[in-house]
Amino acid sequence: MAVHHCLVLLQVIVLHLRPIKASEIFPCPTECGNVSISYPFGIGEGCYVEGYEVICDHSSGSPKAFLPGVNRLELLLILPYPKFGAVRVNVPTISLNGSSKRTSNIAKGVNLSGTPFAFSTDNKFAAIGCNMRYHQGNSSSVFVGCLSIYTCDPTLYPACYDFLCPLPRNVTHLFNVNTSYLFSPSIPQKCQSVFLVDEDWVNSKYLGDPHDLKDQQEFPAALKWGAKIGSCFEENNSYSISCNSDNTSCLKQLSPGHLCLCSSTYYLLKGYCAGDLICNISSGYNCSNCPDGYNRLSYGCIKVFNKSRVKFIIIGCGGGLALFFLLIGIWWLYKFVKRRREIKLKHKFFKKNGGLLLQQELSSNEGNIEKMKLFTSKDLETATDNYNANRILGQGGQGIVYKGMLADGGIVAIKKSKILDESNLEQFINEVVILSQINHRNVVKLLGCCLETEVPLLVYEFILNGSLDQYIHYESEEFPITWEMRLRIAVEVSGALSYLHSAASIPIYHRDIKSANILLDDKYRAKVSDFGASRSITVDQTHLTTQVQGSFGYLDPEYFRSSHFTDKSDVYSFGVVLVELLTGQKPIRSTVAEEDKSLARYFILAMKENRLFEVLDDRVLKEAEKEEIITVATLAKRCLNLNGKKRPTMKEVAFELRGIRESIGASILQQNCEETDFVNGDITGHDFERDSSSSGSTLNSVSVSVDADPLISNKCYHVANCPSHSKKLY
Structure with a gap:
């Protein structure tokens, strides 16, 4: 395990030292026009496996995908499951009639030799414009097994038939003029053109309306590059593995006829290739065999692990789970200890700031308890957005004042004060109690305080x-x-x-x-x-x-x-x-x-x-x-x-x-x-x-009578309204 970690570390160092490709800076493209591109296909260096390059051409005005390694055929679709391992491309027709409108552009066919592709047996061989009668079911005909399609009015033309025939096995890598002789020497003389076409496309398009296809130059055909025969799980430590620059997909060659298409990012990060087991077409389509280390089951090939390896995996997984739960336990213990420490610290500050004394004062003044509230530190942190600088209303010699919003929606001013002199706690608490009881319309109301912090926090009404x-x-x-x-x-x-x-x-x-x-x-x-x-x-x-x-x-x-x-x-x-x-x-x-x-x-x-x-x-x-x-x-x-x-x-x-x-x-x-x-x-x-306050001073030489309640205006400004003991003012 230590050796494995060292190798991984060395690989990371090498990756950091090697030149950086452009595709590693810019992620691999996943689309070209309306074609989705998936590995092993790719656009740009580092994004594809050799032989599966895709070019995205914008010269026609709208982007089109092409396979430059396969006669630059236009790529129409990477077929999904269940036709996994195949693509649909545009294959040109082959003109057989020299007088055709396409005489100047006679297609010579498609040669797939030397490429990882072959024509899929899902294709049909088609011949159109043959101008000959054919009665299906004639066992003596060379067209036995083919489907004839009536494409014109027999009252106007002697015969207009197209033919759809199964694709012979020997037409897998080469499609040209001579291909037509596989069916009859008379086809090149009688028919206008021949082509290969995907059976799915025939069923959905061609059979619905075959009349307008005589002048079409290309038809969609299916190319096979592999077949899924199971799942694979391999160590990612072989020279035969190839990945895209994003390291999101890889391909590992297991044998000349089998490869593993890795698709699990999790396992790739762990150093393993896990994904689909593909039978390569180079194996001659003999996909009944599994590569070494795999067994054939009813649902495909599956990796066989020897006992020691299984034991190693079990130990590794068990150790990983144990480490995971250990880390969870350590994290929980850390949070628990941290919370306990915070609670103890808050209790310490509460006692230091006179919280117990304040509670005693509030209990002894039962009629005023509702006028004074003890806020928690969490309440005020939430109210001030953790004392965000944007909430500061002002600051001075006594502390900083923040604007806050309580849970009930009330707007308050929260004063974060300087360090309290512990020797005067009793006087501080007495004053907090007294100020909280002041209910004067011209005095800012003290709503409460928080004593759970290092310095007391005072909560006032917001002005x-x-x-x-x-x-x-x-x-x-x-x-x-x-x-x-x-x-x-x-x-x-x-x-x-x-x-x-x-x-x-x-x-x-x-x-x-x-x-x-x-x-x-x-x-x-x-x-x-x-x-x-x-x-x-x-x-x-x-x-x-x-x-x-x-x-x-x-x-x-x-x-x-x-x-x-x-x-x-x-x-x-x-x-x-x-x-x-x-x-x-x-x-x-x-x-x-x-x-x-x-x-x-x-x-x-x-x-x-x-x-x-x-x-x-x-x-x-x-x-x-x-x-x-x-x-x-x-x-x-x-x-x-x-x-x-x-x-x-x-x-x-x-x-x-x-x-x-x-x-x-x-x-x-x-x-x-x-x-x-x-x-x-x-x-x-x-x-x-x-001296303004001497015996000649008005206010100091008289007896002044003023109502102690500041909420009631004193109207005694005229002699007629003054009580008898105050009339000497006038």
């Missing part, structure tokens, strides 16, 4: 229209962001933050308020997103906060100095968003002057120098009332106070913005206007450096 910063800084003519829309977004965001700071069960500080984290839904309503819940968190005595470092341009300077984050740090970041809405500029300005790079500092300086209307967005100047602009700008300035204690709370900010939007002439606006003089659009008579 269609992107982030606010795209509309502020890259405003398009198709959808401009109007002043009314800017003010509404400011009211919605401030209301959401006020709810998180004051109305939630445990106060939540966002820590990364910026226009990029304010999303717009299908109705362009604001949605606060990205709480950083996927990162480690810290807990002080009363407040749950997410540990997000913040973004340049939005970061509270006081927090930056003290590393102590408060609710007023969110207020500062929101103040920067207000300035973005007013000016349309980015929080970090692209300018040479270092002192003007910060939008917050640039805005406060502009107000100090009474240049507010020089830095505003053109659309704001065009659409907003000056009093309205000044009121919002003053509120933004108070939010940007460097002293956090002097900034308003988010509840106060939300209250004032709602008042500005609902009633420009309300008392809050009137009181602010009394402190400000307006001269030709400039701000004068007001000290913007004065």
